[in-house]
Amino acid sequence: DIQLTQSPSSLSASIGDRVTITCRASQTISIYLNWYQQKPGKAPTLLIYAASSLQSGVPSRFSGSGSGTDFTLTISSLQPEDFASYYCQQSYITPRTFGQGTKVEIK
Amino acid sequence: QVQLVQSGSELKKPGASVQVSCKASGYTFTRYGMNWVRQAPGQGLEWMGWINTNTGNPTYAQGFTGRFVFSLDTSVSTAYLQISSLEAEDTAVYYCARGDSSGCDHWGQGTLVTISS
Numbered sequence: 112d113i114q115l116t117q118s119p120s121s122l123s124a125s126i127g128d129r130v131t132i133t134c135r136a137s138q139t140i141s142i143y144l145n146w147y148q149q150k151p152g153k154a155p156t157l158l159i160y161a162a163s164s165l166q167s168g169v170p171s172r173f174s175g176s177g178s179g180t181d182f183t184l185t186i187s188s189l190q191p192e193d194f195a196s197y198y199c200q201q202s203y204i205t206p207r208t209f210g211q212g213t214k215v216e217i218k
Numbered sequence: 219q220v221q222l223v224q225s226g227s228e229l230k231k232p233g234a235s236v237q238v239s240c241k242a243s244g245y246t247f248t249r250y251g252m253n254w255v256r257q258a259p260g261q262g263l264e265w266m267g268w269i270n271t272n273t274g275n276p277t278y279a280q281g282f283t284g285r286f287v288f289s290l291d292t293s294v295s296t297a298y299l300q301i302s303s304l305e306a307e308d309t310a311v312y313y314c315a316r317g318d319s320s321g322c323d324h325w326g327q328g329t330l331v332t333i334s335s
Binding site for chain 2: 112143145147149154155156157160161166196198200202203205206207208209210211212
């Protein structure tokens with residue numbers, strides 16, 4: 112199975128900060144990497160698919176990059192509604208594993 | 219609009235079985251696969267597997283074989299997750315999510331399954 116390692120596991124940031132979360136795959140997955148946001152008590156929502164494609168309706172402050180084994184999710188200017196947990200997922204091959212998650216908290 | 223509506227919370231005893239349903243609307247059901255994802259209390263997301271809604275062929279992740287069964291009723295655009303021989307460790311929120319190699323773009327609201335004697 113492909114393992115996804117996210118870093119950091121948690122971070123504290125302020126409104127307006129630029130935030131970067133990384134996701135490393137244990138083997139190459141081309142661009143088959145997706146990012147999700149999850150708020151407490153809610154289902155996840157898709158932010159980015161195919162490494163860098165913004166899902167419809169997602170604010171442009173979210174962006175994704177990378178290919179192969181190393182990927183990044185960036186929030187260009189953190190907003191109050193962005194405090195949540197973020198997960199990467201590979202869809203290159205089954206099982207479509209998730210990373211362990213990154214919790215973004217208010218500083 | 220696309221909607222996935224799951225059945226309500228369940229409280230079960232160890233050894234019992236449970237079925238979670240996921241009713242889809244707003245799109246052609248057989249055009250997208252259906253994934254199942256588990257989230258134990260305070261934990262991350264765990265991909266359980268998916269079912270091809272066109273062929274009915276399920277694929278299970280390791281750790282979700284044997285007691286877990288994915289099925290469909292395409293006549294009512296509904297996917298099902300059945301778990302048998304429930305254990306305390308099965309306590310979790312279970313999500314259905316529409317998607318394929320481009321990620322899961324629509325999710326059900328989640329179904330909390332609690333196992334307690």
